[in-house]
Each structure stands twice: as C-alpha cells, then as structure tokens.
Amino acid sequence: MKKNARQIMEIFEALDATECVYSAAQLAGVDPKTVRRYARMRDMGLAVDAPIVRPKMIDPFMPKIEEWVERSQGRVRADKLHERLQMLxxxxxxxSTRRAVAKAKERWNACWLPLKIVMGLPLTMVMSGDEESPLVGFQRAG
Known part of the structure; x- marks a missing residue:
C-alpha cells in the first residue's frame, strides 16, 4: 500500500533519529523493507512519491512488436501477434500483448497520421507522452 506524505515523513524522522532500519520501522509502525526502500529512494535523489515502474515480461519483445506494427501500417491484430510472440x-x-500492441499502434498513429490542412484554420502542435517516446500531433485551434 502506498504511503501518504505524512507517513513518509514519519519514516524519515524515525530513520534519522535511530539511524537503524529496524528501529525506524518499529517507531514508524511499518515493515523494515518499506523503510529501506524509502531510504534508498531518498539517497538516490528520487522522488519518493513517484510511481514505481516495474519491468514487464513483454518488454524484451517490444522492438519486434513495433516493427510488426510499422510493417503492417498499424493494421496487425494483437491476437495474431500473440501467436507469433509465443513462437519466439x-x-x-x-x-499483455493487447496492451503492448495498443501502445505501439498509438505511437505509430501519432507519427504517421496524414495531416490535412484546411486554409484559414490555424493548427496548434500538441505534444504528449514521456521523454523517451514523445508523441507529437496537431489539432485545430479554437
């Protein structure tokens, strides 16, 4: 269960006071593994309230999925790709395959949708996604 800001501060105060993971866990009323995890995040300079991104089983296969989506111009079906992935x-x-294919198609569509310009209607550029895979698109202003 994710801790709120007050609970996290209590963990840090207990850890600073005792300088021992187990003692801090007893004072804060949490598991020692929780104290250790928050201490590591603080020591590495990471935001303690940031979502934890865990590796997925499909991650090693994402380049192949993206290649198949691009080769089919976004028309490939996830169930057919799942059969191919099982062979690999x-x-x-x-x-998991459906989620990954949907993500790959979303990226492909954002990059390759044809832009239809109508004279007299201004367009604004819209950026979304994350730093590793930004998505750029256009929408009508107004």
Whole structure:
C-alpha cells in the first residue's frame, strides 16, 4: 500500500533519529523493507512519491512488436501477434500483448497520421507522452 506524505515523513524522522532500519520501522509502525526502500529512494535523489515502474515480461519483445506494427501500417491484430510472440518464446498472457500492441499502434498513429490542412484554420502542435517516446500531433485551434 502506498504511503501518504505524512507517513513518509514519519519514516524519515524515525530513520534519522535511530539511524537503524529496524528501529525506524518499529517507531514508524511499518515493515523494515518499506523503510529501506524509502531510504534508498531518498539517497538516490528520487522522488519518493513517484510511481514505481516495474519491468514487464513483454518488454524484451517490444522492438519486434513495433516493427510488426510499422510493417503492417498499424493494421496487425494483437491476437495474431500473440501467436507469433509465443513462437519466439513469449510466455505471457494475451492481455499483455493487447496492451503492448495498443501502445505501439498509438505511437505509430501519432507519427504517421496524414495531416490535412484546411486554409484559414490555424493548427496548434500538441505534444504528449514521456521523454523517451514523445508523441507529437496537431489539432485545430479554437
């Protein structure tokens, strides 16, 4: 369960006071692993309230999925890609494949949708996504 800001501050105060993970855990009323995790995040300079991104089973196969989506111009079906991925050794669920294919198609569509310009209507550029994979698009202003 994610801790709120007050609980996190209590963990840090207990850790600073005792300088021992186990003692701080007892004072704060949490598991020692929780104290250790927050202490590591603080020591590395990471935001303690940032979402934790865990590796997924499909991550090693994402380049292949993106290649297949691009080759099919975004028309490939996720169930067919799942069958191909199983032949390559993917043991995950079909739902994981559907999520990954949807993400790859979203990226592909954002990059390759044709831009239709209507005279007299201004367009504004819209950017979204994250730093590693920004998505750029256009929308009508107004």
């Amino acid at each position: 050794g993917f043991t995950g669920d079909e739902r």
